[in-house]
Amino acid sequence: MHQPTDKPAPTSGQRICTTCPYCGVGCGVEVIHDGDMVTSVQGDRDHPANFGRLCVKGSALHETLGHHGRLTRPRVDGREVDWDTALDSVASRLAATRTEHGDAAVAAYLSGQLLTEDYYVANKLFKGFLGTPHLDTNSRLCMASAVAAYKRAFGADAVPCSYEDIEEAELVVLVGSNLAWNHPVLYQRLKAAKQRNPLLRVVVIDPRVTDTCEIADLYLGLKPGSDARLFNGLLAWMADKQRLDTIYLEKHTAGLDEALAAAREDDPRIEAIAADCDLDSEALETFFYWFASQLHVVTLYSQGINQSTSGTDKCNAIINCHLAGGKLGLPGAGPFSITGQPNAMGGREVGGLANQLAAHMDYHTPGAIERVTRFWTTGDLTPRLPNSPGYKAVELFNAVERGEIQAVWIMATNPAVSLPDANRVRAALAKCPLVIVSDCMADTDLMDYADIVLPATSWSEKDGTVTNSERRISRQRGMLPPPGEARHDWWIMVEVAKRLGFDAAFAYTHPGEIFDEHARLSGFENTGEGSRLFDISGLAGMDRAAYDALTPIQWPVNRAAPFGTERLFEDGHFATPTGHAALVPVRPRAPEQALSAARPLRLNTGRVRDQWHTMTRTARAPRLMNHRAEPFIEVSPADAAALGVSDQQLACLTSRTGEYCGRIRLSKGQRRGEVFIPIHWTDRFSMAARTGGLLEAHIDSLSGQPEAKHGAVSLAPLSVGWEATLLVAESLRCDTDWQEGNRYWTRIPLGHCQRLQLAGGEPGERRDWLAWVEELLPVSPSLWCDDPASGRLRAAGIEDGRLCWWLMVAPPCELPGMNWLDDRFADAQAGERLDDNQRRRLLAGCESGEADNGPLVCSCHQVGQKAIVEAIREGDASVEALGARLACGTQCGSCVPELKSLIEEESTHAHSATTPETEVA
Incomplete structure (x- = not known):
């Protein structure tokens, strides 16, 4: 049987240029190979998508490799x-x-x-x-809704812009896109452009206050699903204020009258639009004025727009505004859909x-x-x-x-x-x-x-x-x-x-x-x-060497554009039969998943900063698991109080189709009546944290794209009698199913062991933990400390001087930092025995006097929240100062918004703690 022809194996020290396999930014990656394995990765400085930048996921690519867990035989x-x-x-x-x-x-x-x-x-x-x-x-x-909208408007699935347009714009509008977490390198490019050009404004339109808002000059926290109403209102406002590009419209478009008529079917007054979108009318009019006043406007939109039963219409509502203002086909302008996958x-x-x-x-x-x-x-x-x-x-x-x-x-x-x-x-x-x-x-x-x-x-x-x-x-x-x-x-x-x-x-x-x-x-x-329009015939006929050496290039690539095409529609000619772009009548529609007394909360779903899809790759890099280690439910403090849940408590969401269990995270950036959950966890990583199980299968009739941003759920606390953390060596075989008898479990891969987060029992119920672990694991308890009055217990299993498992029965907020314990499992893998000091400190889980750094903030340098807060309180109250002291924020930059939030929170706390006498003084 003929096998595929592969390249010769890399030699030691060889650098190979390739492309990152995560989001649609398409960053160039330079891989350093020692002849046997990949030793490190870095951004490719010559790649025009990223010019050497990488996010934390890209920077950890070499940590996700290896044959463990791979499928190797049919x-x-x-x-x-x-x-x-x-x-x-x-x-x-x-x-x-x-x-x-x-x-x-x-x-x-x-x-x-x-x-x-x-x-x-x-x-x-x-x-x-x-x-x-x-x-x-x-x-x-x-991406299906964005594709359908481009085809309706332009006659082809053709993104008109380049990344350079983001940097050349006078106004960048981010709609339904947490760019800082989902496309971090583009976010860094936009942030750098804003620093170079103080006149560049950024508007963020999103129901959630996300890390992307760090660079926003204006934030519009609109009601979920009201995007089409907002952009219809913008189109009508531009017409009423004589801000349309009539020359462009007459020469290059069709359908304005029909699109305007549809936009005016709802009350076009600012106050009415603001009320329908749940926005401040002055802030809304400020956005309308900025958009209409600038020619060089880029609107970046992603899943918050696409994942809707009216996603195609929402995309066309955005495109209508760009066509009406002539804001495309020139540097720094255009409706720019940002792809989710590579x-x-x-x-x-x-x-x-x-x-x-x-x-x-x-x-x-x-x-x-x-x-x-x-x-x-x-x-x-x-x-x-x-x-x-x-x-x-x-x-x-x-x-x-x-x-x-x-x-x-x-x-x-x-x-x-x-x-x-x-x-x-x-x-x-x-x-x-x-x-x-x-x-x-x-x-x-x-x-x-x-x-x-x-x-x-x-x-x-x-x-x-x-x-x-x-x-x-x-x-x-x-x-x-x-x-x-x-x-x-x-x-x-x-x-x-x-x-x-x-x-x-x-x-x-x-x-x-x-x-x-x-x-x-x-x-x-x-x-x-x-x-x-799609034509790469200029790349046909390459021999093997030319194909191997192919450098990044934008299509079309043909006889007319042998070096590629940076920007589309510069001549105002589109891929429709008439050559004119179409403005499409849009009539806003509410989400199909309706709220009710039984399911009163609007469910929003999305990614977290350090994870990708269902974690089959990112979970192989343990440091990427530390930023958000468990499935969670983000909820406003007011809703949490009303529903009887508190920060870090376990809770469940229930919909018509399923259930999701995770840990509560309070967020002031979450609107009341709405919750957010991540998409990444599967049955291989958690007991009941599949987002897809909660969402009903409603789709956009034009694009077929499912409605993943507008679920309808109820929220209730998960009442349990105990919570526990079990660390188990990778080589240790469980004789019985450790998942049995739990009402919640999550598996968190660490560097040299598996962390199992467990919860179960009825309130007040206690489990005989030593008997349970004796039955579960082949290594009996060697050390333990039990406090029956509080229900707390810590225990460890040691065999031949090597740590095999470690158990803590208590809420995870009482955990020490995991690095010291993970290192003890690494020692065991290497055949090293625990010394007397390590054995004495084993139940504590850390060296004597070692501080717990808290939840991870900077994945690149493994810097925790507690260490950052302590540094802020000691006077390092800027991102630069924290970077100089702790190195956080100095590599990929993905954690910078979170660092700024911590600085702001500490400043607020310090101010609120200041006495009136001190303020007068």
């Missing part, structure tokens, strides 16, 4: 097999499904984590040769959405099906493309539930966690006759439903291209050999295609050959005005 029906057996099984079962139920009974669900080359082969195989339209991607969950755009380029064909062609485009058919025809082998679009993500799994889809191949994503109404998705997968999963990790929630499991390569091994939020294509270069028998996704699909009889059309031996075909298709019959 499995069929729960049994490990060789590749020939696995591939034969995939091909034969897919063929049998098509024979018995038809082509459309087969589906694929892909991921923005795939490379463009993987995506291209998948789209060609499923739509072109298996003949099914049902191929979609998890990009549907983050290759969401690359996947769309090759047809990775169910309503696309390939190379930005659609089913409804005249002649597109025939064009793609001609291009993909190879000798006597002719593709059989479907005639109409397939099911989008939520609809696809509904079809699985109905039995309409009998076989689904899922690659590099986890719909059992991420899709709304996830419990229903799990039930659908459980009854599906054939579930094929390609993944790099051995233990994910999805594996419980897989009939065939295929080990895929991961970031450090994959070789190909990705496209970031600004249309910039970059190379991802592998630098490590795949572990075990893991293979590239494109290779796996090529081998299946050959077994299905499609050899001639899938004769690829290298990703460069796939990219070349992709580039040629983008230029195929793509000539002249009115043709397809």
Whole structure:
């Protein structure tokens, strides 16, 4: 069996330039390799996306590598097999499904984590040769509404801006985007631009006060779901104040009258708009004036806009305002959708959405099906493309539930966690006759439903291209050999295609050959005005060396733009049949998930600073787990008091579809009547913290994007009799299920052990902990200190002088810092025995006199909140002073907003503690 051609192994000291696998910023990464392993990473100073900057996740990439937990052998029906057996099984079962139920009974669900080359082969195989339209991607969950809006307005899925536009703007508007946490490098670029240009203003529009507000000149904490009303109001205000660019509108657009009429259907007065959005009218009018008065305006928007049942309309409401003011197609201006995943755009380029064909062609485009058919025809082998679009993500799994889809191949994503109404998705997968999963990790929630499991390569091994939020294509270069028998996704699909009889059309031996075909298709019959905007035909024909050396470049790349295209629509000509952009009538709609007496709280969901998706990568870097170690529920202090919950208490959210348990975090930046939870935890990391289980499966009828920002929930405290923390050595086997008997548990990977956070029992109930741990673990208690009156206990298990486990029965706020204990587990791994002092200090969990630094704030330098607060109280009351003393905030900068918040809080506390006499003095 032919194996994919890989590069020679790196040599010691070699530096390899690649691309970060996290968010859509698409940062360049320089990897330092010692010949055997990656020793460190740093930002690529020559990459135009980041110019050497990296966020804390990117800086920790080398800490996420290693073969532990990786999927290394194929499995069929729960049994490990060789590749020939696995591939034969995939091909034969897919063929049998098509024979018995038809082509459309087969589906694929892909991921923005795939490379463009993987995506291209998948789209060609499923739509072109298996003949099914049902191929979609998890990009549907983050970018579909933005795509649909661009296509309605511009005629193409075309982000008009570049990152440089953010720095050249006079006004940057951030809508539904916590840029500081979700796209930290762009945030740092904007922050630096603001420091260089004091006239640059920043407006943040978001229901939550987030770290992004640190650089805001104006914050509008609008009512969730009211974005379309706000931007409709802006459009009407601009018209009423004669702030429209009438020349631009007449020459380059259509639809103004209809869009204005729709905007004026609701009361256009500032006071009415402010009331509907729950905003101060003066602050709202200030924003309207700033937007209308500046030509160079960039509006950055992300999931807070997209993840709605009216997300497409919200995006178009923003685009309408830019078109009406002529604020695009020039430096420092444009409506800029910021992608969530590293290759969401690359996947769309090759047809990775169910309503696309390939190379930005659609089913409804005249002649597109025939064009793609001609291009993909190879000798006597002719593709059989479907005639109409397939099911989008939520609809696809509904079809699985109905039995309409009998076989689904899922690659590099986890719909059992991420899709709304996830419990229903799990039930659908459980009854599906054939579930094929390609993944790099051995233990994910999805594996419980897989009939065939295929080990895929991961970031450090994959070789190909990705496209970031600004249309910039970059190379991802592998630098490590795949572990075990893991293979590239494109290779796996090529081998299946050959077994299905499609050899001639899938004769690829290298990703460069796939990219070349992709580039040629983008230029195929793509000539002249009115043709397809996506065109990278200028990159076709590269040999292997040129492909390996490809430097970052923005599309279109063709004969007219051989060096790429920084900005689109500079000539005012759009990709519509008339060449005019369309202003779209928008009528605001409330969220579909309605509040009620039973579920009175509005649920908002999103990311945290140091985590990514379902933590299969970031949880492998223990320091990234320290910033937010447990699932949490962010709630306003007023709501917490009314609902009877307190900071750090365990509580549960309940919706119509599920339950979520986490620890309360009080936040003054949270609006009353609303709560926020993170999206990252799965059943592998916590007992009941899957966000997807709480959300109902309502979607935007145009884009198919689910409504993930507007859930409806109730909140109640989780009453328990005890809380405990158990640290267990990685090598220690639990003889019984430690999860049993708990009402809450969370698993937190540390550097050299696992931290298990447990809670359970009824109030007042006590567990016989020493008997429990004796039954659970093979090493008996060696040391313990028990206080029956308070219910507190600390104990440790030592074998042959080495620490095997450590237990504390008490709320986690009483924990010492984990570093000292984790080091003792490291000593045990290295075969070192505890010395007398370490043994004496074991139950305390720290050296004598060692301070607990508190919750982690700076992940780069592992600086905790208590140490920072102490330094502030001793006079280091600036970010610069804290950096000089503790090094916090001096590397990636992601923690700077949190440092400023702590400085402000301490200043407030100091002021409130000042006596009136002192104030007079």
